[in-house]
Amino acid sequence: MPRSIIQIAGHIIDSLILPKVLDLIIKLGAEFEILDIQIGHRRADRSYARIQVDAATQELLERVLAKIKEHGALPVEAEAESVELQPAATDGIFPDHFYATTNLPTWVRVKEQWIEVEGAEMDCGIRVDPETTRAECVPIHRSKQGDLVVVGHRGVKILPMERRVPREAFEFMSSSVSTEQPKGLLIREIAEAMKKTREENGRILVVAGPGLVHTGASRHLVDLIERDYVQILFAGNGLAVHDIETALYGTSLGVYLDKTMRASEGHEHHLWAINAVRKAGSIRQAVEQGLIRRGIFYSCVKKGVDFVLAGSIRDDGPLPDVITDTLKAQDLMRDKVRDVRFALMMATTLHAIATGNLLPATVKTVCVDINPAVVTKLTDRGTFQAMGLVTDVEPFLRELSQYLNPAENATEQA
């Protein structure tokens, strides 16, 4: 939300100028918070107030600032400084001492106005186009010669998250990781947040590792996909391979999911699955040809859920859909997370951290893993908004799916 800090000084109490300015902010449709107020002790002493003004749009903020300026309320001086911009000398290299971004909502001061930096992402630079007064986060490898990049910290402001997340929503959001948390409550909270996201037409991203298939949790994820709780799926080769292995042979890494026993020569199943999909051309083609008739990726294709499979050095195959150029995969993931509002990461370290790096802090993020170190790693790398849940993914997804299933809820209530 566009924001400015203003100050007002003088005999602002007795002259009713302070209440007038505050009334004006509200009347014009913005909000305020008094950050600091000092009242003069004697009549001649002046009083002082520092006020934060929040408006829904930059235009409204400018209108409010212009109006209250007439009554002596001015942006604090430090805020009025513009950013320093330097051109990138060559493609893929930023100027020295470029401003390295956080994943928080960020504004830069250009041509005497605050503009929001598009595509908030950590560890990038900020490219500014003064002509169009647009600013965007750009990773180093995407910068082009001549790009004007923000250098230093002057004229940059970031919004702390706690002011943006309403208290009542996602009350449990915290990065604390414990195996001793009351999981039922947390899972219900996650389900409510997902419902709300969908009610507001927000997109939900699921990032998942193959453990999800091994533990037999696939059917719950399928359930979420069928109920429109997944709009995009990020994974590696493994999840897709074992999901398709299950679809074709009923095993995951050679183990029957419904019999808790190994299949004879079962270790070959996943390689045969890879081979079959390679023969079909792609996962989509394998579904369309009737080769794959169930599972996560079957539902993704049928429901039109977008997926990005990013490769890694240990992959078998890989499947033809796997992007093996990591920068290409990263760029595609970067583009796909743009309008994601909720991210659910399950049973994956590599892809959770990779995705966490791309997400703005405004995206509600839940990380579920049996290993507490995964959530710790994710938050240590800057995705501080992530809420961690240490549990096996199957019971988690089963319970989440129940909360999101109106029929089962109705039965429960009955």
Added chain:
Amino acid sequence: MRLLMCSPDYYGIEYEINPWMNRGRPADARLAREQWNRLHRFLREELAAEVETIAPAPGLPDMVFTANAGLAWNGKFIVSNFRPEVRRGEAAHYEAWFSDHGFDIVRLPEECYFEGEGDLLKCGDTWFAGYHTRSDILSHQKVAEIIEQEILSLELTNDWFYHLDTCFCPLSFGQAMFYPPAFDSYARKVLENHIPDLIPVSAQEAARFACNAVVVGSKIAMNDGCLKLRKKLESAGFTLLETPLGEFIKAGGSAKCLVLNIG
């Protein structure tokens, strides 16, 4: 009381910077001179004020309105930063006069518009200042720091009453006349909170510049034609001395605009 006036040698309606001014309705120079002389005499003889004069300057027709020169207070003279460009030439003349008369000259930052006593009047212990039309509220803060006094800023909302001294007139401690529609609701509340005896002036009398009066003790000099107010003021113990100032009202000024209190 010492007052400063400027004779109307070069006075005339040469531009339009407020709704009263109309170049198609010029001032009668001879009549203006007579009206000014009569006020000058009144102030000295009837109100027993000591009246100084500053030499008028050609090309500065509004210099006759000395109230807008600045603020003289405790040996300091805070010189005005006029909002209308056509009046900015007056400042150097006032500055020179006050400097010659032993005042310390104080200038405000260029971006702060301030039009002297036109927008700054003292009632009791409190200064009231008008803003929005001519003076800026930021100039009030600066002046308050310089004179180390409390200044309460009042928003003026009617272009016809563009200076505070056209719609507000302190009479004595805790007593003043004012024209309520010239102020916004917050300003009216501030006046009510700080001045226990507020005498409202009717629209007709406000348009006769009833509030633009010179008050010395219990005597008040103002433009003629304010019958109702006369009764109110006389019953409050004041003596009202009316003197016609119609030629100056054509430029949006009357008795108070023609004088500056210099202590």
